[in-house]
Amino acid sequence: MIIVTGATGRLGRAVVERLAERAPAEQLGVSVRDPEKAADLAARGIRVRRGDFGDPVALAHALEGAAQVLLVSGPADPEPHRVAIDVAKAAGAKRIVYTSHQAASPDSLFVATRGHAASEQDLAESGVPFTSLRNGFYASTTVYLLRSALETGELILPEDGPVSWTAHQDLTEAATIALIDPNRLAGLTPTDPNRLAGLTPTDPNRLAGLTPTGPERLAGLTPTDPNRLAGLTPTDPNRLAGLTPTGPERLAGVTPALTGQELFDYADVAALVTDLTGRKVTRVTVPDEEWRQTAIAHGMPEFAADLTLGIFAAARRGEFAVVDPTLPTLLDRPTTTLRDVLTQELTL
Structure with missing residues (x-):
């Protein structure tokens, strides 16, 4: 079962809607502070339980039976996220997907991005396979x-x-892919966002020899090809550091910045x-x-x-001020x- 937290918020709700298009309702669940606000989801067969990062007992009930958990991040304080990670681990989750920020760093001048960096460290230390989606700054911020x-x-x-302003709808799709089709991003390690050796996070030529903007970026590479990372020889699949070519671990660890392109x-x-x-x-x-x-x-x-x-x-x-090609490559279309x-x- 895939459990989505914060499923009455803008991003969480949108991800649930996309998941419902691609997975049976009985395989989906949500953790929400007020189940009444998710009554329509329950009517569609999606499991709805009350959960709150500040209430570990209720959260444990909400995450019961989870194979994957999408932790939609909340306030800047990393402590509630630490609680949620511990509860997800205790619930037996095989994988945690966390919504981080493109600028996550312990020395950021923005308190929330320092908090995200701490949460990523907690994920790495949890022992649970994880994906930290380094989401671009929400474009809707400008609207207010x-x-x-x-x-x-x-x-x-x-x-x-x-700022590389990024649309909610694009990040919704990225989170859905991470949960349903994790092989779409291959070989990112839990601790090294620069998994593609020698390439910086903002380098448009992350996959050597592939054009920065064309669909040819992934040309000829199948989802199970262990040589997706440029420079890997056909006989050296171990460069994927313990990640199996076909397993959900292919989308593992901290992603590059998932940003708009302007x-x-x-x-x-x-x-x-x-x-x-x-x-x-x-x-x-x-x-x-x-x-x-x-x-x-x-x-x-x-x-x-x-x-x-x-x-x-x-x-x-x-x-x-980071523009990274990962998001349009993942979506297989231009970003919004x-x-x-x-x-x-x-x-x-």
């Missing part, structure tokens, strides 16, 4: 800020940096929404503290304001553009 900017004509924010800072976003709507939106940069005080005065909790400032500090340092996301979500 743009709604007010479209009313005022000004997008007033701290100094930022470029970089936009908020000046670019303002220009894009101006073009889409015909309403002029001007990007206005203000000092961090000025923005913080204004946000708090308008009702934002202090912790949320400080967390948000961490996002801008990390963006200025270039932590989100920010223009498309804004068109859909701003109901233009």
